[in-house]
Amino acid sequence: MLRVSLLKRRTGFTLAASFAAPTPGVIGLFGRSGSGKTTLIDMIAGLLPPDEGEVQLTGSVLTDTQRHIAVAPERRRIGYVFQDSRLFPHLSVAGNLSYGEKRARAVSHYIRFEEVVELLGLGPLLARRPHQLSGGERQRVALGRALLSQPQLLLLDEPLASLDVARREEVLPYLERLRDWLSIPMVYVSHQFDEVLRLATYLVLLEHGEVLAAGRVDEMSLRPELRAVVAPDLVGAVLDGLVTAVDTAGGTVELAIGSGKLQVSLREVTAGARVRVQLLARDIILATEPIHGLSVRNALRGTVTEITPEEAASVLVKVDVGGPIVLARITEGARAALRLAPGDAVWALVKAVSTRGHAFRLFGAPARAL
Amino acid sequence: MNGLLSPAELDALRLSLEVAARSVAFSLPLAVLVAWILTRARFPGRTLFDAFVHLPLVLPPVAVGYVLLLLLGTRAPLGAWLHAHFGIQLPFTTAGAALATAVMTFPLMVRAMRLSLENVDRGLEAAARTLGAGPFDRFFSITLPLMLPGILAGAVTAFAAGLGEFGAVITFAANIPGVTRTLPLALYTAMQMPQGDALALRLALLSFALGLLGLLGAELLVRRVRRCLGR
Numbered sequence: 229m230l231r232v233s234l235l236k237r238r239t240g241f242t243l244a245a246s247f248a249a250p251t252p253g254v255i256g257l258f259g260r261s262g263s264g265k266t267t268l269i270d271m272i273a274g275l276l277p278p279d280e281g282e283v284q285l286t287g288s289v290l291t292d293t294q295r296h297i298a299v300a301p302e303r304r305r306i307g308y309v310f311q312d313s314r315l316f317p318h319l320s321v322a323g324n325l326s327y328g329e330k331r332a333r334a335v336s337h338y339i340r341f342e343e344v345v346e347l348l349g350l351g352p353l354l355a356r357r358p359h360q361l362s363g364g365e366r367q368r369v370a371l372g373r374a375l376l377s378q379p380q381l382l383l384l385d386e387p388l389a390s391l392d393v394a395r396r397e398e399v400l401p402y403l404e405r406l407r408d409w410l411s412i413p414m415v416y417v418s419h420q421f422d423e424v425l426r427l428a429t430y431l432v433l434l435e436h437g438e439v440l441a442a443g444r445v446d447e448m449s450l451r452p453e454l455r456a457v458v459a460p461d462l463v464g465a466v467l468d469g470l471v472t473a474v475d476t477a478g479g480t481v482e483l484a485i486g487s488g489k490l491q492v493s494l495r496e497v498t499a500g501a502r503v504r505v506q507l508l509a510r511d512i513i514l515a516t517e518p519i520h521g522l523s524v525r526n527a528l529r530g531t532v533t534e535i536t537p538e539e540a541a542s543v544l545v546k547v548d549v550g551g552p553i554v555l556a557r558i559t560e561g562a563r564a565a566l567r568l569a570p571g572d573a574v575w576a577l578v579k580a581v582s583t584r585g586h587a588f589r590l591f592g593a594p595a596r597a598l
Numbered sequence: 599m600n601g602l603l604s605p606a607e608l609d610a611l612r613l614s615l616e617v618a619a620r621s622v623a624f625s626l627p628l629a630v631l632v633a634w635i636l637t638r639a640r641f642p643g644r645t646l647f648d649a650f651v652h653l654p655l656v657l658p659p660v661a662v663g664y665v666l667l668l669l670l671g672t673r674a675p676l677g678a679w680l681h682a683h684f685g686i687q688l689p690f691t692t693a694g695a696a697l698a699t700a701v702m703t704f705p706l707m708v709r710a711m712r713l714s715l716e717n718v719d720r721g722l723e724a725a726a727r728t729l730g731a732g733p734f735d736r737f738f739s740i741t742l743p744l745m746l747p748g749i750l751a752g753a754v755t756a757f758a759a760g761l762g763e764f765g766a767v768i769t770f771a772a773n774i775p776g777v778t779r780t781l782p783l784a785l786y787t788a789m790q791m792p793q794g795d796a797l798a799l800r801l802a803l804l805s806f807a808l809g810l811l812g813l814l815g816a817e818l819l820v821r822r823v824r825r826c827l828g829r
Contacts, residue, residue, distance in 0.1 A: 275724050301727040308728040314721050317827050318743045327739075328729030377729045 230255065230381065230413060234271050234281035234291075243267050243437035249430045251286060251381075251413035256428025256445070258418060260457065264437040265417045266311075269383045272415065273308050274301035285381055285413075305335065307374030307382040307412075311389050313366040315358035321369050322354040328377025335378050339410070344372045347409070348402055364395035368402060375406075382414045388423060396423075403427055421458045425466060425506060433457060449506070450546065450553055452536070463544070464508035465555045471501045487550025488528035490578065509544060512556035513577040516566055526578035528554060532570050535563065547576050603804075607797075609776050610784035611804065613692065617767070617780055618760035620696035622753050625704050629752060630745070632704075633711035634737075652705045663698055663769025670694075670770075690771055695778045698766040703756035710755060714748020715741070747823045754816030758809055781805050 233246035243264040249255040257265050270276035272283055274290065277298065283291040290299045290306075307328070315324050329341060345351050348368045358366060367387050374382060387403075388396045400423070407414065407427060418424050424431065424445075431448040433440045441453040448454050449466035469483035469490065474497065481497055483490040483505065492505060513524070530549035537543050543563050545556045554576050558568075568574070603611065636648055654662055670677040670688045680686040688694035718741055726736045742749075764782040771778040773787060785801040788794035 273728055275727065300732075301724075302730050302732050304728075305730075306728060308725070310721065310725060312721070314719075314725040316722060316726075316740060318746075327726070327731075331730035331735070373729065 229284075229286060230272075230415070231282070231284040232268070232272060234268065234278045234283065236267060236271065236276070236278050238267075241437060245434060245437065245439045246281075247432045247439050247442045249432065249442070252411040253429040254407050254414045254416050254427050256416050256418065256424035256431045257434060258421065258424045258428075258431060258457070259434035261419055263434045265419075265434055266385055267437075268434065269308075269385055269415055269417055272381075273306050273383055274299060274304050275308075302331075305332075305378065305380045307377050307379030309367070309370050309374050309382070309384045309387045311386045313358075313370040315361075315366060315369055315373070317358050319358075320354065321350065321356050321358070321361070324358065324369055324373050325350070325354075325376055328373055332376075332378040337378055339375050339378060341376060344375050347405060348372045362395065363391050364398045367391065367399055371402065371406070375410075375412075379412060382412050383417070384414060385417045386419070388418075388420070400426065421462055425504070445504075446552070450555065455544075460538075461508065461510055463555065463557070464506045464511070465553055466504060466506045467552050467554075468502055468504050471497055471499050471503055474499055485528065485549060486530070486552045488530075490528070491525050507554055507578055509555040509557040511579040512554065513579065514545060514547070514556050514558055514562075514566070514568070515575045515577060516568070516572065518575055519577070522577070524577045524579060528576045528578065530554065530574060530576055532568060532572045532574055534570060535568065545574075547574055549576060606775070606784065607801065607804070610779055610781045610801070611808075613695075613776070613778070614761045614780040614782075614808070617692060617695045617699050617763075617778075618757045620693070621700035621703060621760045621763075622707075622757045624696060625700040625707060625756065626749070626753055629704060629707040629711055629756075630742075630749065633708050633715055633745075633748075634741075636708070637712050637715045651708055654702050655705045659702060659763070659765025660769050662701055663766035663771075666694075666698055666701065666766070666770045670697075688770075690774060690778065692771075692777055695767045695771040695780065698770040699760040699763040702763050702766050703759045706759055707752040707756040710752030711745060711748045714745045714751070717748075718744045744827065747820050747827070750823055751816060751820050754812065754819065758812035758816065761808055761812065762805060781808070 229248055230251050231248045234243065236243045245264065245268055257268065259265050267276065271278045278291065278293060280293045281291065282289065282293070289297050290304055291297060316327065319327065325344065326341065345354070348371060350368060350372055353361065353365055353369065361369065371387065388399055391399065404427065416424065416427050428445050430443070431445050432442045433448070433454055435457065441448060441451050446466045446468060449464065455463050467485050469485045471481045472484045472489070473482040475481065479495050480491050480493045483492055483503060492503070494503065497503060528549040530547040532545055533548050533553070534546040535543050537560070538557070541560045542557050543560055545558060545568065547554045547556060556576060632651055636651070667689060668674055670680070672678065672681060672687065672689060677688065688697055722744070723736050723740055726740045731739060762782050764786065767778060767780060768783055773779050773783045779787065781801060781804065785798055785805065788798040788801055
């Protein structure tokens with residue numbers, strides 16, 4: 229468990245944030261620029277002293293202003309991947325990687341140099357200097373350097389923000405591997421909802437220096453606070469489903485979602501894997517009767533639980549599809565015509581399913597599997 | 599070389615190089631420390647300290663030599679104490695000439711180092727912190743190597759300036775052939791002699807060549823180090 233409760237006053241800005249998130253797992257710290265994300269993780273790292281508050285990681289107190297506890301950053305064993313990578317220019321890639329490793333002599337090493345080089349594909353870069361690396365390579369080295377300091381928590385401050393889309397796609401899979409293969413708790417800071425959806429297991433929503441909402445990603449995807457921050461087109465329920473069947477020829481898999489099934493085009497996945505998908509609210513059609521003769525292949529049967537008016541004459545309908553909840557956006561006119569009300573039975577027709585990468589094993593992750 | 603220069607000229611050249619080298623060796627660690635204090639430390643009286651460090655730049659060198667004599671002369675309290683306890687005598691010795699030179703060139707050295715220290719990204723030091731490096735460790739593994747261009751530039755500039763230090767040396771260490779008669783002092787002596795014009799010109803040209811070599815060497819060295827640091 230990572231417990232954070234911190235207060236920092238600056239001219240024109242006050243950060244007063246608290247949350248408690250389960251570990252291991254990836255805590256997505258999501259919010260617009262200027263919401264205080266970096267300030268918050270700088271205080272977790274100990275680089276910035278809070279005015280008041282405490283930081284606890286799995287029971288050990290790192291900061292407690294009341295008891296005058298402030299463990300020095302160099303003794304916190306918290307790895308930090310900065311937005312601007314901050315590689316040491318006078319050292320080679322190998323020198324950068326081993327910088328933290330050398331200084332972690334006293335602790336038991338659970339990540340070895342060769343493993344990190346392998347995991348992050350750094351072999352060909354070892355002899356290079358930081359100025360000879362591309363942006364994506366730099367961030368991979370920074371990630372490896374932080375990992376080799378044998379951290380008990382890894383902070384990632386928008387590690388992809390300075391990269392273009394192509395480079396981003398080059399680094400993201402490494403982050404996913406890291407999450408799936410190592411059980412280091414991570415705090416992933418981003419203002420890109422996409423990245424957070426792909427990586428996070430737990431989401432903390434920060435706005436104007438305050439935690440608006442926090443919870444598991446699937447729960448959070450239904451919360452109005454999150455809807456207020458992400459673009460309307462990105463609103464949609466996030467569901468973690470189990471792969472029940474694989475159609476290799478067609479390149480699709482069948483996911484069990486609640487009491488229904490969902491066809492998703494996805495390759496390189498085996499039965500039994502957990503896959504995270506997002507059903508965007510704008511991509512869902514509601515029907516009050518079963519429909520035949522339609523190109524849409526996915527229909528989930530469920531019950532309307534809540535109808536929330538939105539701007540622009542549309543409403544957001546929550547549908548319980550046998551456990552999980554799906555969000556659908558329809559026009560107010562359509563709602564009136566269907567006379568839709570909470571308690572009604574409906575079919576949610578899914579036009580498209582956006583996969584959001586592999587679902588993370590939330591609990592009981594293997595201690596270490598490299 | 600032997601055919602080119604007379605023994606006295608060679609002596610002056612050797613002494614100049616020795617005095618400049620010793621002054622740099624003596625003041626280098628102290629200059630790094632002072633540069634660090636002036637850049638990073640915040641304490642009352644910092645401005646005064648800053649001014650004090652830069653004083654030799656604006657004082658007449660003779661005045662600096664005279665103050666050194668007042669402090670470290672054989673009869674001065676500090677000088678007498680040093681002589682009694684450690685057998686160290688500074689006035690009228692090569693070491694004394696090096697000390698006077700060091701005091702005169704100290705501000706030049708500090709300035710160059712300060713500039714490079716101000717350019718060291720504090721973010722890199724913070725990164726080192728999160729990787730487990732304590733304060734001294736950080737200084738020696740990150741800050742100092744990144745300051746290297748400035749340290750080198752400072753050392754070479756101080757060395758080149760030290761080759762020509764005149765006023766403070768002649769006041770504090772006198773003009774003793776083979777002991778404290780460096781190139782500028784030898785040049786001055788030659789100018790005082792009735793038939794010394796030719797010798798003076800040779801010494802002047804020698805100083806000129808030496809200074810030019812020093813500055814060019816400094817530039818090349820700094821460029822090389824910068825390249826190593828990837829800038």
